[in-house]
Amino acid sequence: MLRRIWVLLLCVLLLSACSSVKKYLVMLPPDWSGMLKRPSVGGLAGVYTDADMSDTRAHDLALAIQKARRRVIAVWGSVATxxxxxxxxxxxxxxxxxxxxxxxxxxxxxxxxxxxxxxxAGMIAHEWSHAEMYRRIGGLLAMLRVPRWFDEGVAVLTSRDARHGEGVWRKIRARGIEPRVGELRSRAQWSDAVHRYRDPRRNPDNLAVVYAAAGHRVAEWYARVGRAGLLHVIARVRAGEAFEPAWRALSSLQLAGADPDPKPVGAPAL
Ligand SMILES: [Zn+2]
Structure with a gap:
Protein backbone atom coordinates (compact mmCIF):
# COMPACT_ATOMS: atom_id res chain seq x y z
CA MET A 1 0.00 0.00 0.00
CA LEU A 2 2.78 2.38 1.04
CA ARG A 3 4.63 1.54 -2.16
CA ARG A 4 1.55 2.34 -4.26
CA ILE A 5 1.21 5.73 -2.56
CA TRP A 6 4.89 6.51 -3.27
CA VAL A 7 4.45 5.52 -6.92
CA LEU A 8 1.38 7.74 -7.23
CA LEU A 9 3.17 10.65 -5.53
CA LEU A 10 6.10 10.22 -7.90
CA CYS A 11 3.65 10.26 -10.83
CA VAL A 12 2.15 13.51 -9.52
CA LEU A 13 5.57 15.14 -9.30
CA LEU A 14 6.60 13.98 -12.77
CA LEU A 15 3.31 15.05 -14.33
CA SER A 16 3.40 18.44 -12.59
CA ALA A 17 6.80 19.10 -14.08
CA CYS A 18 5.59 18.74 -17.66
CA SER A 19 2.90 21.15 -18.82
CA SER A 20 1.84 19.09 -21.86
CA VAL A 21 0.74 16.20 -19.66
CA LYS A 22 -0.61 18.37 -16.84
CA LYS A 23 -4.15 17.68 -17.96
CA TYR A 24 -3.78 13.99 -17.05
CA LEU A 25 -3.36 14.90 -13.38
CA VAL A 26 -7.14 14.89 -13.06
CA MET A 27 -7.04 11.13 -13.68
CA LEU A 28 -5.61 10.74 -10.18
CA PRO A 29 -8.11 10.36 -7.32
CA PRO A 30 -10.35 13.46 -7.61
CA ASP A 31 -9.91 14.37 -3.94
CA TRP A 32 -6.22 14.94 -4.69
CA SER A 33 -7.05 17.70 -7.17
CA GLY A 34 -7.29 20.41 -4.53
CA MET A 35 -10.78 21.20 -5.83
CA LEU A 36 -13.88 21.54 -3.69
CA LYS A 37 -16.20 18.54 -3.72
CA ARG A 38 -19.80 19.52 -4.43
CA PRO A 39 -22.95 17.37 -4.22
CA SER A 40 -23.01 15.09 -7.25
CA VAL A 41 -25.91 15.55 -9.69
CA GLY A 42 -27.11 14.17 -12.99
CA GLY A 43 -25.64 10.71 -12.41
CA LEU A 44 -22.04 11.97 -12.54
CA ALA A 45 -19.47 10.16 -10.38
CA GLY A 46 -18.48 13.48 -8.82
CA VAL A 47 -18.62 17.24 -9.23
CA TYR A 48 -15.64 19.40 -8.19
CA THR A 49 -15.23 23.16 -8.47
CA ASP A 50 -12.56 25.61 -7.44
CA ALA A 51 -13.09 27.19 -4.02
CA ASP A 52 -13.64 30.58 -5.68
CA MET A 53 -16.85 29.46 -7.39
CA SER A 54 -19.85 31.13 -5.74
CA ASP A 55 -22.71 28.98 -4.46
CA THR A 56 -25.02 30.68 -6.99
CA ARG A 57 -22.76 29.70 -9.87
CA ALA A 58 -22.41 26.18 -8.46
CA HIS A 59 -26.21 25.96 -8.31
CA ASP A 60 -26.46 27.06 -11.96
CA LEU A 61 -23.82 24.47 -12.81
CA ALA A 62 -25.92 21.73 -11.20
CA LEU A 63 -28.93 22.77 -13.32
CA ALA A 64 -26.75 22.82 -16.45
CA ILE A 65 -25.52 19.28 -15.70
CA GLN A 66 -29.10 18.00 -15.46
CA LYS A 67 -30.00 19.73 -18.72
CA ALA A 68 -26.89 18.29 -20.38
CA ARG A 69 -27.88 14.79 -19.26
CA ARG A 70 -31.27 15.20 -20.99
CA ARG A 71 -29.47 16.26 -24.18
CA VAL A 72 -27.21 13.19 -24.02
CA ILE A 73 -30.27 10.94 -23.62
CA ALA A 74 -32.07 12.67 -26.53
CA VAL A 75 -29.30 11.66 -28.96
CA TRP A 76 -27.83 8.51 -27.37
CA GLY A 77 -31.00 7.04 -25.87
CA SER A 78 -29.44 6.53 -22.43
CA VAL A 79 -26.37 7.49 -20.45
CA ALA A 80 -23.70 4.79 -20.20
CA THR A 81 -21.01 6.85 -18.48
CA ALA A 121 -25.38 22.70 -20.63
CA GLY A 122 -24.14 22.86 -24.24
CA MET A 123 -20.48 22.41 -23.40
CA ILE A 124 -21.16 19.78 -20.72
CA ALA A 125 -23.33 17.77 -23.16
CA HIS A 126 -20.61 18.11 -25.84
CA GLU A 127 -17.91 16.64 -23.57
CA TRP A 128 -20.29 14.04 -22.17
CA SER A 129 -21.01 12.86 -25.73
CA HIS A 130 -17.25 12.31 -26.24
CA ALA A 131 -17.26 10.16 -23.07
CA GLU A 132 -20.26 8.18 -24.38
CA MET A 133 -18.56 7.58 -27.73
CA TYR A 134 -15.36 6.44 -26.02
CA ARG A 135 -17.16 4.01 -23.70
CA ARG A 136 -19.63 2.58 -26.22
CA ILE A 137 -17.10 2.06 -28.99
CA GLY A 138 -14.75 0.15 -26.69
CA GLY A 139 -12.07 2.61 -25.54
CA LEU A 140 -8.87 4.09 -26.85
CA LEU A 141 -7.88 1.56 -29.52
CA ALA A 142 -11.31 1.55 -31.14
CA MET A 143 -11.40 5.37 -31.00
CA LEU A 144 -8.31 5.40 -33.23
CA ARG A 145 -10.54 4.01 -36.01
CA VAL A 146 -13.14 6.78 -35.56
CA PRO A 147 -12.58 9.90 -37.65
CA ARG A 148 -12.41 13.07 -35.59
CA TRP A 149 -15.16 14.73 -37.64
CA PHE A 150 -17.60 11.98 -36.61
CA ASP A 151 -16.84 12.11 -32.87
CA GLU A 152 -16.95 15.92 -32.90
CA GLY A 153 -20.03 16.01 -35.13
CA VAL A 154 -21.99 13.76 -32.75
CA ALA A 155 -20.80 15.91 -29.82
CA VAL A 156 -22.01 19.07 -31.62
CA LEU A 157 -25.37 17.43 -32.36
CA THR A 158 -25.73 16.38 -28.71
CA SER A 159 -24.72 19.78 -27.35
CA ARG A 160 -27.27 21.98 -29.20
CA ASP A 161 -24.63 24.65 -28.68
CA ALA A 162 -25.43 27.69 -30.81
CA ARG A 163 -21.67 28.41 -31.12
CA HIS A 164 -21.46 25.32 -33.37
CA GLY A 165 -25.03 25.25 -34.67
CA GLU A 166 -26.91 25.45 -37.96
CA GLY A 167 -26.94 29.27 -37.87
CA VAL A 168 -23.14 29.24 -37.98
CA TRP A 169 -23.21 26.63 -40.74
CA ARG A 170 -25.45 28.85 -42.90
CA LYS A 171 -23.01 31.77 -42.52
CA ILE A 172 -20.14 29.48 -43.49
CA ARG A 173 -22.01 28.39 -46.62
CA ALA A 174 -22.87 31.98 -47.51
CA ARG A 175 -19.18 32.92 -47.29
CA GLY A 176 -18.01 29.86 -49.21
CA ILE A 177 -15.56 28.73 -46.53
CA GLU A 178 -16.82 25.17 -45.89
CA PRO A 179 -13.97 22.82 -44.97
CA ARG A 180 -13.76 19.30 -46.44
CA VAL A 181 -15.04 17.57 -43.33
CA GLY A 182 -14.37 14.02 -44.56
CA GLU A 183 -10.65 14.77 -44.67
CA LEU A 184 -10.50 15.69 -40.97
CA ARG A 185 -9.77 12.20 -39.72
CA SER A 186 -6.87 12.44 -37.32
CA ARG A 187 -6.49 14.67 -34.28
CA ALA A 188 -3.63 16.44 -36.06
CA GLN A 189 -5.77 17.15 -39.17
CA TRP A 190 -8.60 18.40 -36.96
CA SER A 191 -6.39 20.70 -34.85
CA ASP A 192 -4.67 22.01 -37.94
CA ALA A 193 -8.02 22.85 -39.59
CA VAL A 194 -9.35 24.54 -36.42
CA HIS A 195 -6.18 26.65 -36.38
CA ARG A 196 -6.29 27.52 -40.11
CA TYR A 197 -9.94 28.58 -40.00
CA ARG A 198 -9.17 30.98 -37.15
CA ASP A 199 -7.30 33.13 -39.64
CA PRO A 200 -9.16 36.48 -39.49
CA ARG A 201 -8.59 37.15 -43.22
CA ARG A 202 -10.55 34.02 -44.05
CA ASN A 203 -12.94 34.06 -41.09
CA PRO A 204 -13.27 37.65 -39.77
CA ASP A 205 -16.12 36.78 -37.34
CA ASN A 206 -14.13 33.93 -35.77
CA LEU A 207 -16.92 31.45 -36.48
CA ALA A 208 -16.41 27.88 -35.22
CA VAL A 209 -16.17 26.76 -38.85
CA VAL A 210 -14.80 23.26 -38.37
CA TYR A 211 -17.11 22.30 -35.50
CA ALA A 212 -20.19 23.69 -37.23
CA ALA A 213 -19.33 21.84 -40.45
CA ALA A 214 -18.82 18.50 -38.66
CA GLY A 215 -22.02 19.08 -36.67
CA HIS A 216 -23.99 19.79 -39.83
CA ARG A 217 -22.69 16.69 -41.59
CA VAL A 218 -23.59 14.42 -38.65
CA ALA A 219 -26.95 16.14 -38.00
CA GLU A 220 -27.98 15.63 -41.63
CA TRP A 221 -27.02 11.94 -41.39
CA TYR A 222 -28.67 11.47 -37.98
CA ALA A 223 -31.91 12.97 -39.34
CA ARG A 224 -31.97 10.09 -41.87
CA VAL A 225 -30.69 7.11 -39.86
CA GLY A 226 -31.68 8.11 -36.33
CA ARG A 227 -30.33 6.78 -33.07
CA ALA A 228 -30.51 3.22 -34.43
CA GLY A 229 -28.07 4.23 -37.16
CA LEU A 230 -25.67 5.85 -34.70
CA LEU A 231 -25.66 2.81 -32.42
CA HIS A 232 -25.36 0.47 -35.40
CA VAL A 233 -22.17 2.14 -36.68
CA ILE A 234 -20.73 2.13 -33.17
CA ALA A 235 -21.53 -1.58 -32.70
CA ARG A 236 -19.79 -2.46 -35.97
CA VAL A 237 -16.66 -0.45 -35.15
CA ARG A 238 -16.66 -1.94 -31.64
CA ALA A 239 -16.75 -5.39 -33.25
CA GLY A 240 -13.56 -4.56 -35.13
CA GLU A 241 -14.80 -3.18 -38.45
CA ALA A 242 -13.25 -0.08 -40.00
CA PHE A 243 -15.35 3.07 -39.75
CA GLU A 244 -15.88 3.86 -43.44
CA PRO A 245 -17.60 0.58 -44.48
CA ALA A 246 -19.78 0.70 -41.36
CA TRP A 247 -20.79 4.30 -42.13
CA ARG A 248 -21.33 3.61 -45.87
CA ALA A 249 -23.33 0.40 -45.29
CA LEU A 250 -26.01 2.38 -43.51
CA SER A 251 -27.27 4.04 -46.66
CA SER A 252 -28.41 0.66 -48.01
CA LEU A 253 -29.73 -0.74 -44.73
CA GLN A 254 -33.27 -0.49 -43.44
CA LEU A 255 -32.64 -0.02 -39.76
CA ALA A 256 -35.13 -0.96 -37.12
CA GLY A 257 -36.30 2.23 -35.50
CA ALA A 258 -34.92 4.49 -38.22
CA ASP A 259 -37.42 6.86 -39.75
CA PRO A 260 -37.40 6.63 -43.56
CA ASP A 261 -38.93 10.12 -43.84
CA PRO A 262 -36.38 12.91 -43.84
CA LYS A 263 -36.53 15.03 -40.68
CA PRO A 264 -35.31 18.57 -40.19
CA VAL A 265 -31.61 18.73 -39.40
CA GLY A 266 -30.88 19.11 -35.69
CA ALA A 267 -31.00 17.24 -32.43
CA PRO A 268 -34.14 15.25 -31.59
CA ALA A 269 -36.71 16.77 -29.26
CA LEU A 270 -36.01 16.48 -25.55
ZN1 LIG B 1 -15.28 18.07 -28.90
Missing part, protein backbone atom coordinates in the same frame (compact mmCIF):
# COMPACT_ATOMS: atom_id res chain seq x y z
CA UNK A 82 -20.58 8.61 -15.15
CA UNK A 83 -17.52 10.84 -15.52
CA UNK A 84 -16.16 13.07 -12.77
CA UNK A 85 -16.65 16.72 -13.71
CA UNK A 86 -14.17 19.46 -12.75
CA UNK A 87 -15.53 22.97 -13.25
CA UNK A 88 -13.36 26.09 -13.03
CA UNK A 89 -14.68 29.57 -12.37
CA UNK A 90 -11.26 31.08 -13.13
CA UNK A 91 -8.80 30.67 -16.00
CA UNK A 92 -6.02 30.09 -13.45
CA UNK A 93 -7.88 27.01 -12.18
CA UNK A 94 -8.42 25.75 -15.74
CA UNK A 95 -4.72 26.17 -16.58
CA UNK A 96 -3.76 24.32 -13.41
CA UNK A 97 -5.89 21.39 -14.65
CA UNK A 98 -4.19 21.42 -18.04
CA UNK A 99 -6.54 23.69 -19.99
CA UNK A 100 -5.30 26.25 -22.48
CA UNK A 101 -7.37 28.39 -24.87
CA UNK A 102 -9.88 25.53 -25.29
CA UNK A 103 -13.29 25.85 -23.64
CA UNK A 104 -13.42 22.35 -22.14
CA UNK A 105 -12.01 18.86 -22.61
CA UNK A 106 -12.68 15.28 -21.62
CA UNK A 107 -10.34 12.41 -20.81
CA UNK A 108 -11.72 9.14 -22.13
CA UNK A 109 -14.96 8.28 -20.36
CA UNK A 110 -13.66 9.26 -16.92
CA UNK A 111 -13.19 13.02 -16.67
CA UNK A 112 -14.71 16.28 -17.98
CA UNK A 113 -12.90 19.56 -17.33
CA UNK A 114 -14.62 22.91 -17.92
CA UNK A 115 -13.17 26.40 -18.21
CA UNK A 116 -15.15 29.40 -16.91
CA UNK A 117 -16.24 29.83 -20.58
CA UNK A 118 -17.79 26.36 -20.65
CA UNK A 119 -20.01 26.19 -17.57
CA UNK A 120 -23.18 25.60 -19.57
Missing amino acids: APVLFACSTEACFHRLGGTTNTAHSLGDRRIVLSPRGLD
Whole structure:
Protein backbone atom coordinates (compact mmCIF):
# COMPACT_ATOMS: atom_id res chain seq x y z
CA MET A 1 0.00 0.00 0.00
CA LEU A 2 2.78 2.38 1.04
CA ARG A 3 4.63 1.54 -2.16
CA ARG A 4 1.55 2.34 -4.26
CA ILE A 5 1.21 5.73 -2.56
CA TRP A 6 4.89 6.51 -3.27
CA VAL A 7 4.45 5.52 -6.92
CA LEU A 8 1.38 7.74 -7.23
CA LEU A 9 3.17 10.65 -5.53
CA LEU A 10 6.10 10.22 -7.90
CA CYS A 11 3.65 10.26 -10.83
CA VAL A 12 2.15 13.51 -9.52
CA LEU A 13 5.57 15.14 -9.30
CA LEU A 14 6.60 13.98 -12.77
CA LEU A 15 3.31 15.05 -14.33
CA SER A 16 3.40 18.44 -12.59
CA ALA A 17 6.80 19.10 -14.08
CA CYS A 18 5.59 18.74 -17.66
CA SER A 19 2.90 21.15 -18.82
CA SER A 20 1.84 19.09 -21.86
CA VAL A 21 0.74 16.20 -19.66
CA LYS A 22 -0.61 18.37 -16.84
CA LYS A 23 -4.15 17.68 -17.96
CA TYR A 24 -3.78 13.99 -17.05
CA LEU A 25 -3.36 14.90 -13.38
CA VAL A 26 -7.14 14.89 -13.06
CA MET A 27 -7.04 11.13 -13.68
CA LEU A 28 -5.61 10.74 -10.18
CA PRO A 29 -8.11 10.36 -7.32
CA PRO A 30 -10.35 13.46 -7.61
CA ASP A 31 -9.91 14.37 -3.94
CA TRP A 32 -6.22 14.94 -4.69
CA SER A 33 -7.05 17.70 -7.17
CA GLY A 34 -7.29 20.41 -4.53
CA MET A 35 -10.78 21.20 -5.83
CA LEU A 36 -13.88 21.54 -3.69
CA LYS A 37 -16.20 18.54 -3.72
CA ARG A 38 -19.80 19.52 -4.43
CA PRO A 39 -22.95 17.37 -4.22
CA SER A 40 -23.01 15.09 -7.25
CA VAL A 41 -25.91 15.55 -9.69
CA GLY A 42 -27.11 14.17 -12.99
CA GLY A 43 -25.64 10.71 -12.41
CA LEU A 44 -22.04 11.97 -12.54
CA ALA A 45 -19.47 10.16 -10.38
CA GLY A 46 -18.48 13.48 -8.82
CA VAL A 47 -18.62 17.24 -9.23
CA TYR A 48 -15.64 19.40 -8.19
CA THR A 49 -15.23 23.16 -8.47
CA ASP A 50 -12.56 25.61 -7.44
CA ALA A 51 -13.09 27.19 -4.02
CA ASP A 52 -13.64 30.58 -5.68
CA MET A 53 -16.85 29.46 -7.39
CA SER A 54 -19.85 31.13 -5.74
CA ASP A 55 -22.71 28.98 -4.46
CA THR A 56 -25.02 30.68 -6.99
CA ARG A 57 -22.76 29.70 -9.87
CA ALA A 58 -22.41 26.18 -8.46
CA HIS A 59 -26.21 25.96 -8.31
CA ASP A 60 -26.46 27.06 -11.96
CA LEU A 61 -23.82 24.47 -12.81
CA ALA A 62 -25.92 21.73 -11.20
CA LEU A 63 -28.93 22.77 -13.32
CA ALA A 64 -26.75 22.82 -16.45
CA ILE A 65 -25.52 19.28 -15.70
CA GLN A 66 -29.10 18.00 -15.46
CA LYS A 67 -30.00 19.73 -18.72
CA ALA A 68 -26.89 18.29 -20.38
CA ARG A 69 -27.88 14.79 -19.26
CA ARG A 70 -31.27 15.20 -20.99
CA ARG A 71 -29.47 16.26 -24.18
CA VAL A 72 -27.21 13.19 -24.02
CA ILE A 73 -30.27 10.94 -23.62
CA ALA A 74 -32.07 12.67 -26.53
CA VAL A 75 -29.30 11.66 -28.96
CA TRP A 76 -27.83 8.51 -27.37
CA GLY A 77 -31.00 7.04 -25.87
CA SER A 78 -29.44 6.53 -22.43
CA VAL A 79 -26.37 7.49 -20.45
CA ALA A 80 -23.70 4.79 -20.20
CA THR A 81 -21.01 6.85 -18.48
CA ALA A 82 -20.58 8.61 -15.15
CA PRO A 83 -17.52 10.84 -15.52
CA VAL A 84 -16.16 13.07 -12.77
CA LEU A 85 -16.65 16.72 -13.71
CA PHE A 86 -14.17 19.46 -12.75
CA ALA A 87 -15.53 22.97 -13.25
CA CYS A 88 -13.36 26.09 -13.03
CA SER A 89 -14.68 29.57 -12.37
CA THR A 90 -11.26 31.08 -13.13
CA GLU A 91 -8.80 30.67 -16.00
CA ALA A 92 -6.02 30.09 -13.45
CA CYS A 93 -7.88 27.01 -12.18
CA PHE A 94 -8.42 25.75 -15.74
CA HIS A 95 -4.72 26.17 -16.58
CA ARG A 96 -3.76 24.32 -13.41
CA LEU A 97 -5.89 21.39 -14.65
CA GLY A 98 -4.19 21.42 -18.04
CA GLY A 99 -6.54 23.69 -19.99
CA THR A 100 -5.30 26.25 -22.48
CA THR A 101 -7.37 28.39 -24.87
CA ASN A 102 -9.88 25.53 -25.29
CA THR A 103 -13.29 25.85 -23.64
CA ALA A 104 -13.42 22.35 -22.14
CA HIS A 105 -12.01 18.86 -22.61
CA SER A 106 -12.68 15.28 -21.62
CA LEU A 107 -10.34 12.41 -20.81
CA GLY A 108 -11.72 9.14 -22.13
CA ASP A 109 -14.96 8.28 -20.36
CA ARG A 110 -13.66 9.26 -16.92
CA ARG A 111 -13.19 13.02 -16.67
CA ILE A 112 -14.71 16.28 -17.98
CA VAL A 113 -12.90 19.56 -17.33
CA LEU A 114 -14.62 22.91 -17.92
CA SER A 115 -13.17 26.40 -18.21
CA PRO A 116 -15.15 29.40 -16.91
CA ARG A 117 -16.24 29.83 -20.58
CA GLY A 118 -17.79 26.36 -20.65
CA LEU A 119 -20.01 26.19 -17.57
CA ASP A 120 -23.18 25.60 -19.57
CA ALA A 121 -25.38 22.70 -20.63
CA GLY A 122 -24.14 22.86 -24.24
CA MET A 123 -20.48 22.41 -23.40
CA ILE A 124 -21.16 19.78 -20.72
CA ALA A 125 -23.33 17.77 -23.16
CA HIS A 126 -20.61 18.11 -25.84
CA GLU A 127 -17.91 16.64 -23.57
CA TRP A 128 -20.29 14.04 -22.17
CA SER A 129 -21.01 12.86 -25.73
CA HIS A 130 -17.25 12.31 -26.24
CA ALA A 131 -17.26 10.16 -23.07
CA GLU A 132 -20.26 8.18 -24.38
CA MET A 133 -18.56 7.58 -27.73
CA TYR A 134 -15.36 6.44 -26.02
CA ARG A 135 -17.16 4.01 -23.70
CA ARG A 136 -19.63 2.58 -26.22
CA ILE A 137 -17.10 2.06 -28.99
CA GLY A 138 -14.75 0.15 -26.69
CA GLY A 139 -12.07 2.61 -25.54
CA LEU A 140 -8.87 4.09 -26.85
CA LEU A 141 -7.88 1.56 -29.52
CA ALA A 142 -11.31 1.55 -31.14
CA MET A 143 -11.40 5.37 -31.00
CA LEU A 144 -8.31 5.40 -33.23
CA ARG A 145 -10.54 4.01 -36.01
CA VAL A 146 -13.14 6.78 -35.56
CA PRO A 147 -12.58 9.90 -37.65
CA ARG A 148 -12.41 13.07 -35.59
CA TRP A 149 -15.16 14.73 -37.64
CA PHE A 150 -17.60 11.98 -36.61
CA ASP A 151 -16.84 12.11 -32.87
CA GLU A 152 -16.95 15.92 -32.90
CA GLY A 153 -20.03 16.01 -35.13
CA VAL A 154 -21.99 13.76 -32.75
CA ALA A 155 -20.80 15.91 -29.82
CA VAL A 156 -22.01 19.07 -31.62
CA LEU A 157 -25.37 17.43 -32.36
CA THR A 158 -25.73 16.38 -28.71
CA SER A 159 -24.72 19.78 -27.35
CA ARG A 160 -27.27 21.98 -29.20
CA ASP A 161 -24.63 24.65 -28.68
CA ALA A 162 -25.43 27.69 -30.81
CA ARG A 163 -21.67 28.41 -31.12
CA HIS A 164 -21.46 25.32 -33.37
CA GLY A 165 -25.03 25.25 -34.67
CA GLU A 166 -26.91 25.45 -37.96
CA GLY A 167 -26.94 29.27 -37.87
CA VAL A 168 -23.14 29.24 -37.98
CA TRP A 169 -23.21 26.63 -40.74
CA ARG A 170 -25.45 28.85 -42.90
CA LYS A 171 -23.01 31.77 -42.52
CA ILE A 172 -20.14 29.48 -43.49
CA ARG A 173 -22.01 28.39 -46.62
CA ALA A 174 -22.87 31.98 -47.51
CA ARG A 175 -19.18 32.92 -47.29
CA GLY A 176 -18.01 29.86 -49.21
CA ILE A 177 -15.56 28.73 -46.53
CA GLU A 178 -16.82 25.17 -45.89
CA PRO A 179 -13.97 22.82 -44.97
CA ARG A 180 -13.76 19.30 -46.44
CA VAL A 181 -15.04 17.57 -43.33
CA GLY A 182 -14.37 14.02 -44.56
CA GLU A 183 -10.65 14.77 -44.67
CA LEU A 184 -10.50 15.69 -40.97
CA ARG A 185 -9.77 12.20 -39.72
CA SER A 186 -6.87 12.44 -37.32
CA ARG A 187 -6.49 14.67 -34.28
CA ALA A 188 -3.63 16.44 -36.06
CA GLN A 189 -5.77 17.15 -39.17
CA TRP A 190 -8.60 18.40 -36.96
CA SER A 191 -6.39 20.70 -34.85
CA ASP A 192 -4.67 22.01 -37.94
CA ALA A 193 -8.02 22.85 -39.59
CA VAL A 194 -9.35 24.54 -36.42
CA HIS A 195 -6.18 26.65 -36.38
CA ARG A 196 -6.29 27.52 -40.11
CA TYR A 197 -9.94 28.58 -40.00
CA ARG A 198 -9.17 30.98 -37.15
CA ASP A 199 -7.30 33.13 -39.64
CA PRO A 200 -9.16 36.48 -39.49
CA ARG A 201 -8.59 37.15 -43.22
CA ARG A 202 -10.55 34.02 -44.05
CA ASN A 203 -12.94 34.06 -41.09
CA PRO A 204 -13.27 37.65 -39.77
CA ASP A 205 -16.12 36.78 -37.34
CA ASN A 206 -14.13 33.93 -35.77
CA LEU A 207 -16.92 31.45 -36.48
CA ALA A 208 -16.41 27.88 -35.22
CA VAL A 209 -16.17 26.76 -38.85
CA VAL A 210 -14.80 23.26 -38.37
CA TYR A 211 -17.11 22.30 -35.50
CA ALA A 212 -20.19 23.69 -37.23
CA ALA A 213 -19.33 21.84 -40.45
CA ALA A 214 -18.82 18.50 -38.66
CA GLY A 215 -22.02 19.08 -36.67
CA HIS A 216 -23.99 19.79 -39.83
CA ARG A 217 -22.69 16.69 -41.59
CA VAL A 218 -23.59 14.42 -38.65
CA ALA A 219 -26.95 16.14 -38.00
CA GLU A 220 -27.98 15.63 -41.63
CA TRP A 221 -27.02 11.94 -41.39
CA TYR A 222 -28.67 11.47 -37.98
CA ALA A 223 -31.91 12.97 -39.34
CA ARG A 224 -31.97 10.09 -41.87
CA VAL A 225 -30.69 7.11 -39.86
CA GLY A 226 -31.68 8.11 -36.33
CA ARG A 227 -30.33 6.78 -33.07
CA ALA A 228 -30.51 3.22 -34.43
CA GLY A 229 -28.07 4.23 -37.16
CA LEU A 230 -25.67 5.85 -34.70
CA LEU A 231 -25.66 2.81 -32.42
CA HIS A 232 -25.36 0.47 -35.40
CA VAL A 233 -22.17 2.14 -36.68
CA ILE A 234 -20.73 2.13 -33.17
CA ALA A 235 -21.53 -1.58 -32.70
CA ARG A 236 -19.79 -2.46 -35.97
CA VAL A 237 -16.66 -0.45 -35.15
CA ARG A 238 -16.66 -1.94 -31.64
CA ALA A 239 -16.75 -5.39 -33.25
CA GLY A 240 -13.56 -4.56 -35.13
CA GLU A 241 -14.80 -3.18 -38.45
CA ALA A 242 -13.25 -0.08 -40.00
CA PHE A 243 -15.35 3.07 -39.75
CA GLU A 244 -15.88 3.86 -43.44
CA PRO A 245 -17.60 0.58 -44.48
CA ALA A 246 -19.78 0.70 -41.36
CA TRP A 247 -20.79 4.30 -42.13
CA ARG A 248 -21.33 3.61 -45.87
CA ALA A 249 -23.33 0.40 -45.29
CA LEU A 250 -26.01 2.38 -43.51
CA SER A 251 -27.27 4.04 -46.66
CA SER A 252 -28.41 0.66 -48.01
CA LEU A 253 -29.73 -0.74 -44.73
CA GLN A 254 -33.27 -0.49 -43.44
CA LEU A 255 -32.64 -0.02 -39.76
CA ALA A 256 -35.13 -0.96 -37.12
CA GLY A 257 -36.30 2.23 -35.50
CA ALA A 258 -34.92 4.49 -38.22
CA ASP A 259 -37.42 6.86 -39.75
CA PRO A 260 -37.40 6.63 -43.56
CA ASP A 261 -38.93 10.12 -43.84
CA PRO A 262 -36.38 12.91 -43.84
CA LYS A 263 -36.53 15.03 -40.68
CA PRO A 264 -35.31 18.57 -40.19
CA VAL A 265 -31.61 18.73 -39.40
CA GLY A 266 -30.88 19.11 -35.69
CA ALA A 267 -31.00 17.24 -32.43
CA PRO A 268 -34.14 15.25 -31.59
CA ALA A 269 -36.71 16.77 -29.26
CA LEU A 270 -36.01 16.48 -25.55
ZN1 LIG B 1 -15.28 18.07 -28.90
